[in-house]
Amino acid sequence: MPKQTFYHLPKEKKDTLILSAKEEFSRVPLHEASIANIIKSAGIPRGSFYQYFDDKEDLYFYLLDEFTQNTNRRVMTILRRKQGNLTETLIDLFQHIVHNRHNQDNKAYLKNVFLNMNFKIENTLARSMYEENQKSHYQSLLKLVKTDHLNIKSEQELNDMIEIMVSVTIHNLVRVFVLNLTEEEALTKYINQIELLKKGFQKE
Known part of the structure; x- marks a missing residue:
């Protein structure tokens, strides 16, 4: 994550650096991206970059x-x-x-993000809401989910269901x-897969 010096930058300078980074990460995947290109576009010295971020990752x-x-x-x-319908929400999203x-x-x-998906990228997309600074957000989300029509018995099962559905969503975005x-x-x-999840695979 950024160092405090980044957050203290004037908005214009911060926006310029972010735009330059996004342009570079749009041009090539992460492993091919160049800090030299980013700082040249942003008009900052290399030393300043490392005052803001540890590295390009x-x-x-x-x-x-x-x-x-x-x-x-x-x-x-x-x-x-x-109105709390999780499947309709994910389809809309x-x-x-x-x-x-x-x-x-x-x-x-986004094309580069999804075409070069790896575990760390998927984990960031799927699990950011579980990080410490997102727990209150996630708890608020859980409270909004309407569960009376879901075949779940606990909050853990709801968590697992959400994790599965998010994974299916990311997989389909990659496709x-x-x-x-x-x-x-x-x-x-995508809707076909969500419908399969809703009804399950095993006959009673």
């Missing part, structure tokens, strides 16, 4: 965490609108991300970028 996962936190806030908004993947501000960046699916193709496949 630190900066990359800061950006990813920002994206995830924005997504979490959207989930809360949709969940309220859907999935459709929103797929529909907006061509937004020029995020198109190349969107790898296979360059249309919105209709992506949504049809």
Whole structure:
């Protein structure tokens, strides 16, 4: 995560660095990204960069965490609108991300994120709400989820169900970028999988 010196930067300088980083991570995957390109674009010395971040991975996962936190806030908004229906919320969120993947501000960046998915990236996307600074947010989310129609017996089972559904969501987002699916193709496949989860696989 960023060092305190980053948070003390003037907003304009901070925004310039973030924009430069996003441009570099949009151009190439993390392992090919160059700090030299980022600092050249941002107009800062290399020494200043290391006053703000430990390395390019630190900066990359800061950006990813920002994206995830924005997504979490959207989930809360949709969940309220859907009156606590978790599956409808995730379908709405999935459709929103797929529909907006061509937004020029995020198109190349998100494509690189999902095309170069690894455990650490997936873990950041899926589990940021479980981190210490997100626990209160997650507890608020749990309170919004309507459970009377769900076949669960405890909060732990609800946690497990959410984790499974988030994993399915991320997997389908990866497919969107790898296979360059249309919105209709992506949504049809995703909804089919969510419906399978809802009804289960084993006959009574």
